[in-house]
Amino acid sequence: MATPREFNGIIYDLLTGRVSRREFIKRAGALGLSATSIAAILAACGGGEEEATSTGSSGGSSRGTGATPSASPAASGGSGATGSGGTLDRVVVALGADARTLMPNTIVDATTTWQLENIFDPVLRRDPDNNFKVGPWLGELTSIDDLTWEIKIVKEGIKFHNGEPFDAEAIKVSLEYALDPANKSHYLERWKPITEITVVDPMTVRLKTSEPYPIMPTRLAELYPIPPKYLAEKGIEYVSQNPVGTGPFKFKEWVRDEHLLLEQNPDYWRGPVAVKELEFRYIPEFASRLSALLAGEVDIIKDVPVDAIERVNSSGVARAIEIPSSRINYVALVNNREGSIMADKRVRQAINYGVNVDAIIEGVFQGHATRMAGALSKINPEVDPSIEPYPYDPEKAKQLLEEAGIQPGTQIVLDSPQGRYPMDTDAAQAIAAELEQLGFRVQVQYNEWGTHLDKIVNRRTGDAFYLGWGPALDAEGTLRYLFVGDSTYSGYTNPEVEKLIAEASKTVNPERRQELWNQVQRAVWEDAGWLFLWQQHDIYGVSNKVEWTPRVDESLFLGTVKPRQASGPKTGPKHG
């Protein structure tokens, strides 16, 4: 049943502009429709209903009946079986690795963040209902002038799990924590342009930067406030192991390399979530992870291989849910290194014409990847939608190669990581096979991940290298780091592009900035800086007792988990 608080929640959402009018009407309609679905929808306050629908359709290849997630929570509530409050006693998520620390704002590591964001709330958050643009969460951001930003906390009375109030001071202390070199925060470099942090009043913080810093919203989406008093009293080492946040789950227990146990935060400022207990369990080997899912020991796993989708769907205990990820894959055609045949633009273009990317997506990924036209994926809010993919045209490719004076049998070396991204070795081999069709002799050099990074950074790769990048949901995070000649992981240089990028990354005006990013995207497309490949699809194995919609940014925010129809007795995990 919907409580008055939950009703207030949705109205509040409307008032703060967090949901659109249309969205509100849609939800209100659901409120009137069925009482059981109200709880489900409101418990899922994090949003995502719309996203779920699009996943089902844009995932496209609905393989097996279970592959399509039910489009709206109302559908699952319809059976009436969730009458008993609509909560789940326990949800277990299996991850490949442990959190490195439980102190936010310290270590940049996806697995760590996935877990932390269930305990902590970020200041801003990417909104699945608004094209994954950065939107308000704990705070709302306004640009005062080119060098000044203001964060306003969205709601009074937000508290940390220990009862400490969340206020402007907490944001300030969290930033100062990351900026203190003694804390060895990986975020230090990202916050460096900040010169002044002022608490205007308990609800307002002002940030001054030394230079225009338009990427500020993205940065604030990864700032997770920590309670200042708690930190001062207990010290960093203690807090790193006993986290206290404002998030939907409270910390309970952490056994390194074994599991992290969280429990529902009943006083969550957005209303309590539908999961009583959340466990992250660490199972490094994929086959063991999938075994655990099929044995009913865990409820959610990530990175189900495309060929296991059917097996998962037919298991009777779980189903595969697929979502096009913001993580992109590409082959850099290295032109920022002496002696690479990729220095010639015609060769790079020829490769884009001559490699049948769609065939590889079909062959290797069985269609579970989405082709990219240019350097940014379709779901990147700053993508230039006018860019179309290179058509497959081997004749044109051969002609370009001839013009460039490339003899058939010319050797190229393609560096690839091994086991880093789904199907990476297979994809690299398929690309090599396509290149051989063009007359190249291709040697694929597989590297252990560390070696791969060493080679790219020291410009010791072959003529091309395969890399994934993500979550990539803004232009600067991709273009500035991968298309500027002396950027750490870049394989491309072009003075004109670099000039555009430099200007864009100092431009605060959104329209002007977007225009510059569009120019960059068109330039690198025309110049064929990469062999543009695909957006990876994230495929999750999800237990049939759980209703959950994954996000494109790989986030594992589980505040949106709800029970699915209770068909038969629930079999909880046997152990732990």
Add this chain to the structure above:
Amino acid sequence: MTAKALPRAATRGRLTRFRSALTRDYWALAAVLFLAAVVLLAILAPLLVDGDVNRPNYGVRLKPPLTAGHPLGTDQMGRDVLDRLLLGSRISLVVGFVSVVVGGAIGTAIGVLAAYYGRWIDTILMRLADVQLSFPFILLALVINAIIGLGLRNIIITLVIAGWVEYARIARGEILVLREREFVEAARVVGAGNLRIMLRHLLPNIATPLIVISTLQVARFIVAEASISFLGFGVQPPTPAWGSMISEGMKYIFNAWWLVTLPGLALALVALAVNTAGDWLRDVLDPRLKI
């Protein structure tokens, strides 16, 4: 460990003895015949497979065994599993034998030198062996692989570095006993140099335990290649090594059982045969050898 100075004549008598011992022991006979067949297949493999076994053919991916044209099925890239197993036998055998021969040669040389010269040479070489034994084989293999990178040659180098110790210890132990025996003294009296004594008189007398340990090592190294692949190092794809085929196949364990079981079975059978042959060899050569 006991060492027996076999008379170096009577080669022919020994051969007959081998043959009769083999025909009496069906297991050993089967193992030896199986190994001979594997070696033969490995040699002939390039003639037996057609075309490029590494070329992807997505039209026939993940077909189960007994599919027409693919008796053992195909893998995730539509490549024929039987072809890859055949070619993989070459890799596994090369990994097993080359690393054992090279590692064995180096280890034996070190062991003989250490025992023959004794004193500080012995101390240094054997401390080195102890240091190496003090951390797990697989960890050492991973560190070396992390330095020199992925690849068949590098796997062999890794195994050689990780595997010489066993030989050095055994050779040293045997030589320490032999050194004091009268035939060594006699050789020295007739003016044989150190090198000659080591090569002509000592080495043949420690051959038995070294041969037996080698058979065990071959099996162990073939298995080790698989473990190293499992932990993320290993040969360069698409090289069809059995170990890397197993670890690649792990991803498909729930929908393509043949990808992980067949190479595993091949690997286990070869290791089994090598071990069985080794056991038999031990029983014939020196049943009291505790290896």
Add this chain to the structure above:
Amino acid sequence: MQRFIVTRLIYGVFVVFLAVTAVFFMLRLTGDPVLLFAPMDTSAKDLDEIRERMGFNDPLWVQYGRYMRDALRGDFGESTRLHRPATAVVVERLPATLELGVAALGISLAVGIPLGMLAAVRHGSVWDRLAGLLAVIGQAVPNFWLGILLILLFAVALKWLPTSGRGSWEQLIMPAVALAAASVARYARLTRSAMLDVLRQDYIRTAHAKGLSPTRVIWGHAFKNASISLITTTALEIGRLLGGAVVIEQMFAWPGVGRVTVQALLNRDFAVVEASVVLFAVVYTVANLLADICYAWVNPQVRVS
């Protein structure tokens, strides 16, 4: 005896020292540690700043000197991956590895020795054959392969045992068995040949002749003598089990030292790898020392040499 122990102890410290030194330099050859923890958008300048701050830009011998100085004070550096002392990272996972190792060793002894005895006593019989075959299979199968087969059978198909993890005794069964397989084989093999050796000796014949029951002869006399060679092997076996655990821990999500070491190695987290090498070397050395002491105690003339 005391002098013997002291000599061996000094010797052990020396071995550990050399092992750490070797690993220190080898790890620095694997590549740049900073790239594996710094975010990928870090600029070259900032990367170099991090290297400078963490001392990776200093000459190797300076780094080594600093490392050894701190190590002598018990400080083995900080994990670059986890931002905590490397010693803590490794030591807190030791109980899990020991638990697994002891269970596996127990299985090996409990199964391997009787198997070898059976083979020796019934030399040449079908039992001998079967035991031999079992032993050979144990050594011929990669342990992770055995592991996945066990998971498929007992966890997924039959649902008798949990797939992975640590906590309950059921979770210990499969990893311990998979780890023990090779070790069972080696014990069976060794026991068999040691027993065959002893059974041929005169005093056993005498014992038989005196009318002692076969059980007394086998367990009371023969096995007691054969066990000497088993003791020395056990030290080596402990080293091998620790090595095997590296793979098994990964397969069964067992939170032990091996798994954290592999992670550390892949992430070039040097301090953690070094700390665990120290730990492995110490365990190995202590096991060897104990074996030597047992051996010397059983077999007094060894002490002299």
